[in-house]
Amino acid sequence: MKLDATDKKLINLLQEDSKRTNKQLAALLNLSVTAVYERIKKLEKEGVIKDYVALVDKNKIEKPFLVICHVRLSQHSKEYVTYFEKEVKKLEEVVECFHVSGDYDYILKIYVKDMQSYRDFMITKLTALKHIGSTHSIFTIGEVKNSTALPV
Numbered sequence: 001m002k003l004d005a006t007d008k009k010l011i012n013l014l015q016e017d018s019k020r021t022n023k024q025l026a027a028l029l030n031l032s033v034t035a036v037y038e039r040i041k042k043l044e045k046e047g048v049i050k051d052y053v054a055l056v057d058k059n060k061i062e063k064p065f066l067v068i069c070h071v072r073l074s075q076h077s078k079e080y081v082t083y084f085e086k087e088v089k090k091l092e093e094v095v096e097c098f099h100v101s102g103d104y105d106y107i108l109k110i111y112v113k114d115m116q117s118y119r120d121f122m123i124t125k126l127t128a129l130k131h132i133g134s135t136h137s138i139f140t141i142g143e144v145k146n147s148t149a150l151p152v
Contacts, residue, residue: 001046015149063111066140070104074133
């Protein structure tokens, strides 16, 4: 799907606030409400807009401690990779997992309550998984920028 300038503006507006009504979006884009509705439906149908979510304040749900964890598998076989990826998806503390190149095989983004909670997570869940050769954890001090919006 080729995005025109209006599609891009619409996507940016939705990324800023997806609770805007079609009427509000229409006013901002100088379009009819019907035109906005049809564009949104097309963007959803084409998979450009994948989902709508509520962003939660991590402090209010007692998950303020962000850890970036590098994981190295003991071996790079298909069996080990498949097993790790299947199991890491089950860990609720892991909000993102990336298979990467370089010294480590995966980078995990993990939210927990505090250092003790992370220690418990490491001992009882993450390092309990088979085929993990080593891990390296980085503890964040503060958040400088955190955005879910992609520039369009």
